[in-house]
Amino acid sequence: MIGLVVNPVAGLGGPAGLKGSDGSDVQLLARERGAVERSDERAQRVLSMIARSYPDAVIMTAGGAMGESAVRAAGLDARVVYVPETVTTAADTTAAAAAIAATEADLLLFVGGDGTARDVCSGLPAGFAALGVPAGVKMYSSCFAVSPAAAGAMALAWLDTRSRPPLREREVLDVVEEQLRVGRVDPRLFGTMMVPYLVGRTQARKAAMPASGHEAVVAAARGLAAKLCTDGVYLLGPGSTVAEVAKQCGVVSTPLGVDVMRDGRIVIADASEHQLLDYLATVSTDVPVKAIITVIGGQGFLLGRGNQQISAAVLRRLGPDPLLVVATESKLIELAARPLLVDTGDRVLDRELTGYVKVVTGQSSTSIYSVEAPENEGAQTCV
């Protein structure tokens, strides 16, 4: 059974040039600039696809503009399990997600952007399946379908219990909009979500990569773990692929934070930039130190999105070849030939890191991939 939560104001700030729609004052400003909501229309596109194939479907949702009205407009049966205040806030999204997850619903569709994904993520129990319907301004997270129709196709596949799609872990990032508005992109890796994905009927048969996403992650992690020296110091970045590297080394890392690993054990967990710098000051310069990082989010960022603790100052301390990059081949393929991106805030360092990076994709398998600094994005955020 499907659950639905709509962020009624998602995307409001985009056309108004406001970098996002977080906060009621921003929403008011957007309306003054003539912006209109688009999340309701996007929700209805998904729901009308469900209604065509499953006219009797029951949708677990929140009251009014948070889902109920869109469900009814599509002619479906809305079970309202959460009623928000008249003016909805982020807390309503979180509470609605939690309430829906407590029902028989087993897939939550949420309509919004990165902020909505963050609020939904807070409300869902670990492992609960969710999929974003894109309607927001900021889309750094990789838990969204490419379009409302694609989300609708996923919902239909989910409702057909004989061909229920598999799940994979995807990152939820969020930018602090106040900073974005003053020209700083500083998104945090907020958490992860289990997101369903459609695979082709014959895709796995002749594919060069392991059949399941998890096996591919394990293969990449093993490939990277095999490259580590016993006496090295390693900064373990966030993300499930790096967490798997830690697991292969016999340690448990902080999934959303940066840890320091030395002699096969974690010496600092969830370190801040300052803690990293303080620790590195105690490490003899002849000890090799590397940062183990992966691609975070859907945009291809290696640095500067979700792992800001590994800052320019930290990277400079690591020396000329500071990175060990690990990612599955499918993560690189999803970039569709777009480069990997580094945005440490230090233009000179960014330039040094651009060029080509070796990405460990499996045991004895690497890809050579291009790295660029997002000049355009920087310019955009300086408006």
Add this chain to the structure above:
Amino acid sequence: MSLPIAPKPALRRFHQASWDEPIVFELSTPGERGVLVSPVESGVREAVGDVIAALPASLRRSAPPALPEIGQMRVLKHYLRLSQENLGADLNVDVGQGTCTMKYSPKVNDAIIRTPQLVDLHPLQAEDSVQGALEIIWRTERMLAEISGMSRVSLQTSGGSAAIWTNISMIRAYHASRGEADQRDEVITTIFSHPSNAACAKAAGYKVITIHPDAEGYPDLEALRAALGPHTAAIMVTNPEDTGIFNPHIREWVDLAHSVGALASYDQANANGILGITRARDAGFDTCHFNLHKTFSTPHACGGPGAGASAVSEALEPFVPGPIIERVGDRFVIVNDRPQAIGKVAPFFGVIPNIVRAYSWIMSMGAAGLREVAEIAVLNNNYLMKRVLDIPGASAPYAVGRRRIEQVRYSWQELFEETGITSEEIGVRASDYGMHYWTSHHPYVVPQPFTLEPTESYSMKELDEYADVLAQVVREAREDPELVRSAPHNQTVHHTHHDDLDDPERWAITWRAYRRKYFSGASASAS
């Protein structure tokens, strides 16, 4: 007065045969026989004695095998009915299996390989008694050497991947002969090269480095520069790639590889767009391979046997697998004693029926005909590309706006984003019109992919019919998506669900395993 005959509609009103035929094991009737074997004549029996008793007890069955017992005519009907429930290469406009080069396999070549002179050959016959077969192998090798520009060809392998593995094995032997086997432990390939290149390199013990496309969609030359070094044993690339894109810098790739002492291996499994136009050796490659069951018209059969050809430059000749056939005067002799050869990569001399078919096909074409094959294949492909790209929602990612060689990897991503209909659903619905395509695109780089390769075999009229079917299905995807999503409707079987295929726990790959797994308690043999 003539009978009024209604004109045919633009799209054929197709319906696949549906015989609802049981599994062959379910047809069994105890005691029924297809062939009654005559009793052994007494003279023979007396001379030979008790053959069964001569077998070791461990090899003797305690009970007869549980094979289905069926009369000859019923068996014939069974398989004819199953064959009618197929969209085989000789029935549909089979352009939808891009990368497979599904060209026409002339029936006359099947007649040739059924002659007793070939059917009754034994691979251990004395050299003197098989001069004709040896000559055909030798001549086919020489023709493929001419087509590739290489010095020597081995036809021993029975498939493309085996030929690629043979090539990397010869490269490894070459480096070993120079004392560089340990130093050179890396092979570089590209993401659009057939993954057998990476897989064979891995199987041969190499680390594999993959190059992704540059912003233009071509294999990234600068990335190659970054990847090459003293550890590089070889580059192994497909060109044109599975996208149909020809790497315009291919000579530079080879020269760069050679500049660090590495060799260059060319995957030309599908050489259909370049026959008589470019040659691997002329581009500097040290090895290449062909699939006879692609470019050279031999059938793909049902997953085999195919036939591979490995071609090498002079420097690699000593490592070619054996035995090899040499012409000495007007005789053809089998040479086994070659100390540097990598050994046998397949039994005996290869898949003789396919070698004979390929030989016959090349001879019937002639040199000018081979070039014409490539020219028509490229024209057909670019005509079909124009027709397909006119369908709203279709695109050809990478090297946008450029022409392709012999195939195109298209994408329905725009249509998917608009309608939620996937490439796979479009392919299944197309089968309702007697056409189909597959979506087994390895690796899965292009979203919602489909790959069409018209070869030289199809007429403009047939390509138009294929494009019309795709356009119709795309219309349906917009106007009646449920019709597409629930397809097929005119097929032998209705809509199927593939999570059974994705879950090894649910697999049952034989009838008996199926009975055991899902009908435990029932008789497993049913025969």
